[in-house]
Amino acid sequence: MSMNATDSKIIDTIVIGGGLHGLSAALHLARAGRRVVILERSWVGRHASGASAAGVRTLNRHPAEIPISLEAMEMWHNIGAIVGDHCGFHANGQILVAEHPRHLPVLEKRLALTRDAGYRHEELIDRAELLRLVPAISPHCTAALIARQDGAADPHRTLQAFRRSAEVAGVVIHEGFGVTAIERAGSDWRVRTEQGDFTAPTIVNAAGAWAGKIAAMVGEHIPLGYKASMMIATERVAPLLKPVVSVVGRPLSFKQSDQGTLVIGGGLQGRADIEAQKSFVDFSELAKGARTATDLFPSVGTIRIVRTWAGMEAKTDDHLPVVGASPTVAGIFHAFGFSGHGFQLVPVVGAILSDLIVHGGTNRPIKRLSADRFLQKHAAE
Ligand SMILES: Cc1cc2nc3c(=O)[nH]c(=O)nc-3n(C[C@H](O)[C@H](O)[C@H](O)COP(=O)(O)OP(=O)(O)OC[C@H]3O[C@@H](n4cnc5c(N)ncnc54)[C@H](O)[C@@H]3O)c2cc1C
Known part of the structure; x- marks a missing residue:
């Protein structure tokens, strides 16, 4: 727990990136009682999440993704109860x-x-x-x-529903706040933006196409x-x-x-x-x-x-996302590299990040999605 330098509010987790994965992680964390801010450089849904075809697909997924994709599908069939709107989801296969x-x-x-x-x-x-x-x-x-059981949803309706639910749960969203640097501040992280600094013990890196740059800011070089x-x-x-x-x-x-x-x-x-x-x-x-x-x-x-x-x-090289705690730096949690098929996984990946941050682990099988696979390859080269 730590203070935000700009307005003295206490923040538990800073989520970098206001796409659907940032919103979903923030929503699940806030519902678990955490104080969360989202820092979004442009505006919510500006990049992949607002451009998405919004296919909700388990079909033909990589075996490593199937278990979480099937769980996500159950969540999509119950999406109204999760975010208060059906998100335009139809399960027509x-x-x-x-x-x-x-x-x-x-x-x-x-x-x-x-x-x-x-x-x-x-x-x-x-x-x-x-x-x-x-x-x-x-x-x-x-x-x-x-x-x-597969189908498709409306990406903009989905963004609105996740945003609204996150805000109702207490998440504070700062649009126009681009993260420029991240540094250690005791046991916390200080996240710098041109509008001011934010400090928290944990960070979710959900910065989409720029997530590699965010990882590099904490010293982790993940080839993307x-x-x-x-x-x-x-x-x-x-x-x-x-x-x-x-x-x-x-x-x-x-x-x-x-x-x-x-x-x-x-x-x-x-x-x-x-x-x-x-x-x-x-x-x-x-x-x-x-x-x-x-x-x-x-x-x-x-x-x-x-x-x-x-x-x-x-x-990513293997077209699988990077989801999980950073293998090298405490307090950093990744959710990126969805390689063109991350929309369907949105509800479950947010729940996974909340598990990891709140409980220190998850029962969901995500080992294969760790950033470790790229760091080890990089080290061997
Ligand atoms: C055309 C298209 C079609 C697709 N179709 C499907 C589909 O049918 N089914 C499916 O499952 N998936 C699909 N996808 C993939 C899916 O849309 C993405 O996997 C998902 O939206 C990724 O969400 P995200 O939150 O990780 O990324 P994004 O929505 O890109 O969000 C990342 C955010 O981080 C912000 N950011 C970056 N750097 C910084 C910084 N330094 N400081 C602050 N903020 C920062 C960005 O501005 C951005 O808003 C499609 C993608 C595209 C582009």
Whole structure:
């Protein structure tokens, strides 16, 4: 427990980054009785969380993420009770399509992997079932893997709900407060911003694409890449499909929002300028996503695109996030590197950070997500 130099308020935890992961960690900590401030350089939701496609997907997750992703999915099915709003979440399933018979072994191998590990949330469906669930899909598609409990949410509604709940729980959010340095202050950490300093014994590093810079401020050098995933939104059209559709071998995530717009993503990469905090759409790359969408849904070829955008976030070498206590410095807790699929994990990762900070440990299996894996590799090089 320590005093904040600018207004003499006592703070237990400083959360750096006002994206969804910062908000979720702050919310869970405040509900556990901790006094929390969020320092956000721009405004809440400015980067990945406000740009997200908001797919709520357990389907085709890395095995190391499956247990926490399944727990997050239970939380999404109860999200109204957690943050007082349904966040626009609909559980109409996520589907991974095999266009051609040669893609079928990819699905069969994946199914075997999850079944062998004891999971039952993914299921193989044939063409007839695929066409029943998604009548608009091109009949050349052969089969699919489905997670029926998956779905999608509204990213902006989700941001509002997490923000509101965090504030009701007592979290103080400072927007326009960029962290410039972190230093030791006895057993506490002093976090410097241009608007003043904040001091607390614990820090959550939820700074998204810039989390590596925050880690470096406390002396931890975690090699991180970044992504600038792009999205397309079309004009509103009549109801076309309910599940979220992706496809083997091509980047695509295709869904329809509550408002009727088609929302097309899937990880096609634009360009990011991390220093300038800006990302840019690469239209020739984006055209590939539009082509995949029209190959799978021939009826959408004449629909107008009304908006495109890109959003930045950190990418790790193994595409798994860094979640957990810093392996080298006491009082620092990481939640970043979600590599393009962190939206679904938001409710559970906040609960994990609260476990770690309040109770000093967690029952959730996060060992594989420790920053240690990169620090050891770095040391060996
Ligand atoms: C286009 C796109 C589509 C996506 N689609 C999906 C999807 O369908 N499903 C899914 O699960 N995931 C998806 N994701 C990923 C998901 O959105 C992210 O994993 C998640 O939003 C990351 O949240 P965050 O809070 O970690 O990061 P962010 O939302 O980026 O928040 C980090 C915050 O830290 C702040 N910050 C940085 N440096 C400092 C500093 N020095 N001082 C103070 N503040 C600082 C930034 O301003 C930023 O607001 C998508 C991402 C993008 C970009």
